[in-house]
Amino acid sequence: MIGSASPARRSVGTTVCGGLRQLVPVRILIVDDFEPWRRAICSNLAMDARLQVVGESSDGLDAVQQCEALRPDLVLLDIQLPKLSGFAAAVRISEVSPDTKILFLSSYHSRDVMLHALKVGAGMVVKADASRDLVPVIWAVIRGEPIVRFKYLGDKPPKL
DSSP states (O other), X not given: OTTOOOOOOOXXXXXXXXXXXXXXXXXXXXXXXXXXXXXXXXXXXXXXXXXXXXXXXXXXXXXXHHHHHHOOSEEEEESSOSSSOHHHHHHHHHHXXXXXXXXXXXXXXXXXXXXXXXXXXXXXXXXXXXXXXXXXXXXXXXXXXXXXEOOOSSXXXXXX
């Protein structure tokens, strides 16, 4: 967007204003083409008042556009999306909103997929484990820790 002012970045966590601590929520964009899954994630995130869903998208191209406009702190991004894959969208998101962290959510959990998720984003959570792992992993990503959560189907963990 040429000539448009970009939203000011702010740190997440708590701020002190007039001696009072105020909650600064983590602003999240959820990107998945399956609407019931997005609803489930929204419900899961609603249990933590420090997390705020600021938008939803069902395809990779729209996700890039929303990131440019909203500048979320974190994008929860499916890998297999219409119009633009999650991995391709992640590269573009990093260009238009460089401070936005990217966490992949996927049913796919091969070694190659997980390693690529770490290469282009902060990591990955397997959808089957999301109800248990997602919120703690979000906080780890916000702290800057690369994360991969998955089940090793008899394989040894990859050496990173």
